[in-house]
Amino acid sequence: MAQIFRKSGDTFLRLGLAALIGIPLIAAMLGMVLVRSEYVTGQDRTPTQPVPFSHAHHTAEIGIDCRYCHIGVETSARAGIPPTSTCMTCHSQLWTEADMLAPVRETYVSGARLEWAPVNTLPDYVYFDHSIHVAKGVACTTCHGPVGDMKLMRQHAPLTMGWCLDCHRAPGPNLSPRAALFSPIPAETATADIAALLAEYHVSDSGLTDCSVCHR
Incomplete structure (x- = not known):
């Protein structure tokens, strides 16, 4: 009986099946890496502004308080321009x-x-309120980085869902003393102080990871 397929056909079939399974898996893995990359998140991005405003000069060097310009940061969802x-x-x-x-x-x-070009932006389906974060002890530099060192403002954090959840699961290490909330230089919080800060700001991790906290 004549052989219809060559012996190499079996090899090609096996390779085809492996590709059928492997290519989607590889594509999914590459997609996961891509969405977490700085190219997508914008982390360390420094947008071009109409005026080269230096946070380093205005805050750390001459001592202007963040609230002088961002007047809504303690009272509203937006810090304000x-x-x-x-x-x-x-x-x-x-x-x-x-x-x-x-x-x-x-x-x-x-x-x-x-x-002004936005430096830190979130999707429309994400609810974020500056005032509650400040009221609960989250300093400006916790999210915005060492603005006192930034000659040009850049996006310090990835602003991904995972990044937010990491803080909501364990908020303690991200809290700062009241005197340092508006400091342009990040404050160092000793491990022994974390419990005291959680108590002072009445912060509990209970419910902080509920979907409705950020998606309303």
């Missing part, structure tokens, strides 16, 4: 002719809004 008039309280007297500050002066005169 300062209006041009806030910038001009200083720059109507200082660096009044600097070319880099031309957009500030122009928008102040015209009344137009200075369009």
